[in-house]
Amino acid sequence: MNQPTGFRRWIVVITAISAAIIELIDISIVNVGLTDIAGNLGVTIEDVSWVVTAYAVANVIVIPMTSFLQGYFGRKNYYIASIILFTVASYGCGLADNLWMLVAFRFLQGIGGGALLSTSQGLMYDAFPPSQRAVASALFGMGIVLGPTLGPTLGGYIIDNYHWSWMFYINVPIGILAVFLSLAFIDKKEEELNINRSAIKVDTFGILLLAVGIGCLQYVLERGEADDWFDSSLIRWLTIATVISLPLFVWWELRGTRSPVVDLRTLKNRNLVVGSLLIVVVGYGLFTSVLLYPLFAQRIVGMTATQTGKLLMPGGLITLPMFAITGRLLAKGVSPRLIVIFGYIAFATFCFTMSTYNADASSGDFIYALIIRGIGLALVNVPLINQSVSTLEPRQLPTGIAIVNMMRQLGGAFGVAITNTYVTQRTALHRTELVSNLQPENPALTERLTALTQGLIARGINSLDAVQGAYKNLDLIVTRQALMVSYLDTFRLAGLFFVVSFPLLFLLKNKKMDAATAKAVADAAH
Known part of the structure; x- marks a missing residue:
């Protein structure tokens, strides 16, 4: 595989980031439109939440298997097939005229989307030489931050001005363009040209255990509060399935098979383990804030979906120059761990600031808090993602990237579950x-x-x-009033998660970046 250069490199970068952004947008874009979807399809809000659950379950099952699936089908083939599946499923979602048709297409969309994060990040890494790997982290970090931010913004605008189906149709032209660009500009790696699938042992039992364990866990987290947790027999049975399947999966991957679908031995790397735990907290904070802020702005302050979405834009846009600042700090030899510390402090500040607001909060109040959030996310994501996989061997990178992305998704799922439960309890x-x-x-x-x-x-x-x-x-x-105070409590709880996990930062091995790499980060961030 020849490394892309010049114009070709940036086409690959744009394609990879675009695919990752539309996947992340679709995690959160429907949240602001659930009421309209429920009314149009004639179902309850509780039933329509399956639209969110189906996507999340499929997404989190596929993400950790990405490394194996790339190896079996070839990365380029798998990537293009995933974009096609995501695009076709998006069109199907827009056409859906009943709930279960929409849920089925959302599940297929989640399967296609699950590949896009990890595979896109791998393409980004391969587009740059090893000395410029931080460039890939910086650019990809932009997509990770902007995706969940643009989701509610775009969703709110569509709901207020168009039919909800356009939340899905908007993916179609982007997906078609990404397929053509991938076919034309993404080269196959050398090992992709000589894949002998008959010699590859498929870890069928491992795949089954992973799908059951992670799928059941995600379902419990997504639907637990709505189904009254363990008062529901289904939640109890799925919890039992999770408790049995996940430990058995770990044992099987480490001891029971020579061809694991997920190489868990990668987790012997301290940076990957510590970084993954920290990314769980970041994912929790990111998705919780994306869920909680619109609820506060609309249900307490009385803003429209469009107004709520517009207020997210300044905070999202501030991340772009913050990537440049991060690069300059790294170029001056500032410790990546120190940058993450400041990012942690900024995000905790956002949470505690939001916990002081009330029904009289103005647009300026929200913009101020969301800008702090944007700064925190930019400072955290660039160095933390890079440091999590920086000490891995090249052969371990696909698995490491998949684990990092899975942990972010699970952090978001935990955040949503904790938020929904805590808000309900505190409101009562x-x-x-x-x-x-x-x-x-x-x-x-x-x-x-x-x-x-x-x-x-x-x-x-x-x-x-x-x-x-x-x-x-x-x-x-x-x-x-009770709901407002419960939201303030929940923002405060999110801030405490950052405070409690703060000591883990000092367990993260600090890999010093050379001047060339640090400069590349700064250049890419402009």
Whole structure:
């Protein structure tokens, strides 16, 4: 395989980043459109959440198998086939006229999308010589940060102005272009030209254990709160399947087979283990903030989906110059670990800042917090991804990259599960506390009910209905207040995750970057 140079190299870079971004966008883009999809298809919000769950389950199953599938089919073939599957499934999602058709196509979309992250990152690495590998990390980091940020923004705009199906149709032209560019500009590696599939042993049992273990875990995390966790017999059985399958998978891959579908021995590398744990926290923070911020802005402050999405843009755009700053710091010999520390502090600051807001929060307040978040993500992603795989041998890179990406997805799944559960529990707790203060002899309560009643009477409602309406409005006010405080608690909890995991940064082996590599990062970030 000849390493691409000049124009050809940048075509490969653009193709790889575009494929990764559309995959990441599709993880979060439907979140803002679930209400519209549910109404259009005539199903409940609980049922339509399968649209999110199906994609996430398929995604997280395929990601750790990417290394094996690349080796079996050839990276270029597997990459192009995955883009085609993702694109066709996206078109199918847009055409869906019932829930289960949409869920089926979302599952297929997740299978295709699962390959795009790890394979795109591998293509990025191969587009640059080893001395410039940090260039690939910097450029790919942009896609990782911008993807989840653009998802709700784009989704909100589409929902407010077009039919929800365009959230999926928008992938089609990008996918078609990516296929043609991949066919024309991505070369096959030497080992891809002489693949002898008959000599490759397929770890069927390992694949089965991985699919069952990771798939069940993802389902439990995605649907646990909606199904009342262990009150649901399905959740209990899937938890049992997870507890049995994952340890058995680890044993089988290490001891039971000579041809593991995932080379878990790669995890003997300290940087990969520590980096993966830190990336779980980053994934948790990224996906939790993407989920929680729109809910706060829309349900508490009263913003539209479009307004909510637009406020994400400044924070997303600030990441671009921050990559340049990161590169310059590395060029000056600043420790990658130190940069990650500042990124951690910035993200924790975002979480604790959001935990101080209330229903009177302005657009400027949100922009300020989201810019801090964008700075934190840029400072964390570039050096952390690079350091996680920097000490691996070349043959271990595909597995290492797949593990890093899987851990990010699982971190996001844990974040969503923890957020949903914590918000529900804290809302119930705060509502009980607020209701306990509503005593009949409380003059403030009497005054508020009188004002609400008079307001309804002024609108032409008779006095009896006005009194009942006043109590209903008071109930809504209490519920909204309880929900707001629970959101603040959840932002605070996310900040604590960064604080608690902070000591792990000092276990990360600090591989010093030479001047040429550091300069390449700075150049690529411009």
